[in-house]
Amino acid sequence: MRLILFLLRASWRAALVGGLVGMGSGIASMGLVALIYCTLSNPGAASLRVVGLFAALCVMVLLTRVGSQMLLSRLTLTTVSRLRIGLCRRILESPLAHLEEIGVDRMLASLTGDVGLVAQAMNGVPVLVVNLVVLACGLVYLGWLSLSLALGTVVFLVLGVTSYWFSSRRAQLYVWKSRVAQDVLMKRVRGLIEGVKELKMHRERRREFFDEVIEAQESVRVSQFYGDCLHDAAIAWGRLTFFIAIGLLLFAWPRIFPVNAATLTGYTLTILYMMSPLEQIVGWLPFLTWASNSVAQIDRLGLMLNDGPVEETAAAAPMEQWREIEIAGLVHSYRREGQPHGFALGPIDMTLHPGEIVFIIGGNGSGKTTLGKLVTGLYVPEQGEIRVDGEPITAANRESYRQLFAAVFDNALLFDSLWGIGGADLDERARRYLRQLELDQVVTVTDGVFSTTQLSRGQRKRLALLTAYLEDRPIYLFDEWAADQDPVFRKVFYLELLPELKRQGKTVVAITHDDRYFAGADRVIKLEEGKVVEAFRHEIVQPAGL
Numbered sequence: 001m002r003l004i005l006f007l008l009r010a011s012w013r014a015a016l017v018g019g020l021v022g023m024g025s026g027i028a029s030m031g032l033v034a035l036i037y038c039t040l041s042n043p044g045a046a047s048l049r050v051v052g053l054f055a056a057l058c059v060m061v062l063l064t065r066v067g068s069q070m071l072l073s074r075l076t077l078t079t080v081s082r083l084r085i086g087l088c089r090r091i092l093e094s095p096l097a098h099l100e101e102i103g104v105d106r107m108l109a110s111l112t113g114d115v116g117l118v119a120q121a122m123n124g125v126p127v128l129v130v131n132l133v134v135l136a137c138g139l140v141y142l143g144w145l146s147l148s149l150a151l152g153t154v155v156f157l158v159l160g161v162t163s164y165w166f167s168s169r170r171a172q173l174y175v176w177k178s179r180v181a182q183d184v185l186m187k188r189v190r191g192l193i194e195g196v197k198e199l200k201m202h203r204e205r206r207r208e209f210f211d212e213v214i215e216a217q218e219s220v221r222v223s224q225f226y227g228d229c230l231h232d233a234a235i236a237w238g239r240l241t242f243f244i245a246i247g248l249l250l251f252a253w254p255r256i257f258p259v260n261a262a263t264l265t266g267y268t269l270t271i272l273y274m275m276s277p278l279e280q281i282v283g284w285l286p287f288l289t290w291a292s293n294s295v296a297q298i299d300r301l302g303l304m305l306n307d308g309p310v311e312e313t314a315a316a317a318p319m320e321q322w323r324e325i326e327i328a329g330l331v332h333s334y335r336r337e338g339q340p341h342g343f344a345l346g347p348i349d350m351t352l353h354p355g356e357i358v359f360i361i362g363g364n365g366s367g368k369t370t371l372g373k374l375v376t377g378l379y380v381p382e383q384g385e386i387r388v389d390g391e392p393i394t395a396a397n398r399e400s401y402r403q404l405f406a407a408v409f410d411n412a413l414l415f416d417s418l419w420g421i422g423g424a425d426l427d428e429r430a431r432r433y434l435r436q437l438e439l440d441q442v443v444t445v446t447d448g449v450f451s452t453t454q455l456s457r458g459q460r461k462r463l464a465l466l467t468a469y470l471e472d473r474p475i476y477l478f479d480e481w482a483a484d485q486d487p488v489f490r491k492v493f494y495l496e497l498l499p500e501l502k503r504q505g506k507t508v509v510a511i512t513h514d515d516r517y518f519a520g521a522d523r524v525i526k527l528e529e530g531k532v533v534e535a536f537r538h539e540i541v542q543p544a545g546l
Contacts (some may be wrong), residue, residue, distance in 0.1 A: 017071060021064050021067045021068040021071060023129075023133045024060065024064040024068075025060075025061055025064035025065040025068055025130050025133065026130055026131075026132075026133025026134040026136070026137050027133065027137050028057050028060040028061045028064060029061055029134050029137070030134060030137035030138055030140075030141050030270075031057045032054070032057045032058070032061065033138075033141070033269065033270055033273050034141055035050070035053065035054055035057065036269070040265065040269075065130060068129065068130060069127075080115060080118060083115060083118070083298065084111065084115050087107075087110065087111060087115070087298070087301070088111070091107065095379075095380060096373065096378045096379060097334070097379055097380070102301070104190075106183060106301065107301065108186065108190075110294075110297055110298050110301045114294035114295075114297050114298050115294075115298065117291050117294045118291050118294050118295055118298070121291030121294075127280060127284075128280075128281060128284060130277075131277035131278075131280050131281050132277075132281065134274065134277045135274055135277055135278060135281075138270055138271075138273065138274040139153070139154065139157075141270055142267060142270055142271075145263050145266050145267060145270075146259065146263050146267070149259070149263070149267055152248070153267075153271070156241045156244065157241070159241055170230055171226075171227045171228075171230035171231050171234070172227075172293070174223045174224070174226040174227035174230070175223070175224075175227045175293055176293055177219070177223040178219075178220050178223035178224045178227060181216060181219035181220045181223060182220055184216045184219070185213075185216040185217055185219075185220055188209075188212055188213045188216050189213070191209070192209070192213065319388055319397075319400050319401060319403070319404055322354070322388050322389055322404065322474065323353070323354070323389050324351055324352070324353055324388075324389060325351065325352040325353075325386065325387070325388050325404075325475075326351050326386070326387040326388075326390075327348055327349060327350045327351065327352075327374075327375065327384070327386050328349055328384050328385055328386075328387065329346070329347040329348070329349060329383060329384030329385070330345075330346050330347060330348040330349075330371075330374055330381045330383070330384040330385075330386070331344065331345065331346035331347050331348075331381060331382050331383035331384055332344070332345045332346060332370060332374055332379055332381055332382055333345070333382060334370075343365075343367070343530060344530050345367040345370050345371060345374070345527075345530040346381075346383070346384065346530060346531075347383065347384060348371060348374070348384070348532060349532070350525060350532075350535075352375075352475065352507055352509070353507065354474065354505055354506075354507055355502055355505045355506070355507065356502070356507055356508075356522040356523070357498055357499075357501075357502055357507075357508045357510070357520065357521045357522050357523075358507075358508065358509050358510070358521060358522065358523045358524075358525065359510050359511075359512055359518060359521040359523070359524045359525070360372070360509065360510070360511045360512070360525050360526075360527065361511075361512060361513065361515075361518070361524060361525070361526050361527070362526055362527035362528055363528065366527040366528050366529060366530065367527050367529075367530040368479075368511045368527055369409070369410065369479055369511065370530075371527065372407070372409070372477055372479055372509070372511055375477065375509065376402060376405045376407055376477055377393065377398050377401045377402040377405075378402070380395075380398075386401070388401065388404075403473065404473060404474050404475050405473060405475045405476070405477055406467075406468035406469075406471040406472075406473040406475070406476050406477075407468070407476070407477040407478075407479070408461065408464045408465055408468055408476075408477070408478050408479065408481055409477075409479045410479040410480045410481075410483070410511075412464055412479075414453050414460050414463055414464050414467075415453075415467075416449060416450050416452075416453050417448055417449045417450070418430065418445075418448040418449070418450075418467065418470060419448075421448070421467075421470050421471060426448050426470070427445050427446065427447065427448065429470060430445040430448075430466065430470060431444075431445060433466040433469050433470070434466065437462040437463075437465065437466055438462075438489070439455075439459060439462055439463060439466070442455065442459065443455070443463065450463065456484075457484045458484040458485045458486065458489070461481055461484055461485070462485075462489075465478075465481065465497075474505075474506060474507060475506065475507040475508075475509065476501060476506055476507070476508050476509070477508075477509045477510075477511075478508070478509070478510045478511065478512075479511045480511055480512065480513070481493065481510070481512075482494065482512065482514055483513070490514065494514065494517040494520050495517070495520065498510070498520065499520070522537060523535065523536070523537050524536055524537075
């Protein structure tokens with residue numbers, strides 16, 4: 001029912017039209033059954049008019065069945081497409097901190113598994129509608145033949161549906177357990193793919209991790225098995241009730257109430273015809289149940305996304321010309337995994353000016369990366385504010401503020417295409433940077449697309465730096481960029497690349513541990529447990545011995 005409501009919510013008009021066309025198919029199908037029954041009852045009454053009516057009903061069944069399939073299939077596919085695109089758009093519009101709270105695994109499971117399952121289930125909705133109409137028309141026809149027999153058939157139908165409902169309620173519990181277990185399995189699979197190197201290096205860790213994978217998969221398998229068994233038992237019982245009804249109709253009913261042979265023949269023929277639609281409906285119900293649970297998961301994800309604020313992404317006036325960025329009293333707090341107490345960063349007070357190099361240093365967990373996300377506008381501070389030339393950064397202009405920055409984070413994803421970067425000479429500029437970053441022998445660029453991104457971690461960061469260069473923004477933020485570079489290129493980064501950006505009037509904010517090169521910064525800001533404990537200036541002096 002949740003799936004049908006989901007479909008109606010998407011476009012009730014299209015669903016109504018498709019349903020009406022499907023009703024026409026069901027009515028025409030039962031018309032054929034009635035015509036066949038009448039002809040069998042009185043073979044001599046077959047005339048050209050009857051033959052013409054039979055042919056017309058056949059054509060109507062064909063056209064309405066195909067028409068309803070096309071209309072509802074188009075509706076379902078369009079609905080699923082809008083659903084997936086809507087979730088993607090909502091993710092892009094949600095604040096980063098809120099997305100991190102939801103978790104990558106949960107969003108990935110819904111965007112791939114849940115949406116895909118809903119798509120497959122909704123493709124069966126047209127057939128479901130037609131079969132439901134066939135059942136309804138069949139019951140009406142049975143009532144026309146004999147009201148008492150129709151009531152007896154309805155009793156058995158209600159009995160079968162009720163028994164299926166009780167069985168399916170228990171089955172849905174196992175289906176839900178299977179869906180929850182799939183989230184855990186997805187998390188384990190991601191860990192397997194992303195951590196395969198670490199697992200290969202540690203036998204005991206690999207063994208225990210693989211045991212967790214087996215346990216998660218076993219939980220999915222067992223839950224699905226019990227759910228399938230209960231559904232299959234319910235389907236078998238529903239099928240059996242029809243045969244019981246036929247048996248009682250043939251053997252018991254004539255002993256209680258007199259029924260002529262023609263009526264018995266019509267009833268038997270109609271019930272046998274109705275068995276096929278009923279089996280298709282009941283056979284599809286388990287899949288619809290799984291899809292219904294997926295709709296619930298998608299709704300939950302949508303509600304979680306909707307619970308958070310929506311970021312303003314409309315185009316606003318750019319902030320290309322600026323003289324000072326003032327960070328005043330910034331505070332951000334969050335709960336660290338495995339720790340009972342939260343972590344608070346701040347209050348932070350600092351300023352940025354064009355053409356300076358600022359290093360942010362501190363131990364692991366001191367809040368450096370969090371500060372970088374606050375400075376770039378990815379996190380919204382709980383207290384304090386950021387001002388550009390005295391103008392506070394708010395929800396209305398935060399999108400424009402972010403466009404001041406080109407950032408390379410420590411765990412940044414490297415895209416294989418230079419989306420959003422224009423210019424007729426884009427490929428030539430990219431090739432020039434490839435040579436400068438010593439990547440021209442392993443990567444080529446054509447029409448803004450890299451030939452490969454399957455590189456070492458250090459090379460991937462260089463390619464990300466190339467993208468940042470091409471963005472050509474006033475401020476560059478680097479999060480432990482040099483940590484994965486060899487000593488030679490690390491030296492190039494601090495003594496050549498950063499000074500070159502400074503000469504171009506760019507501002508550089510670098511999160512780093514390389515104390516050997518601290519002298520190359522205009523200012524060094526040290527964090528400890530989320531607090532600024534030391535901030536000092538350096539004259540730009542090349543480190544001795546280099």
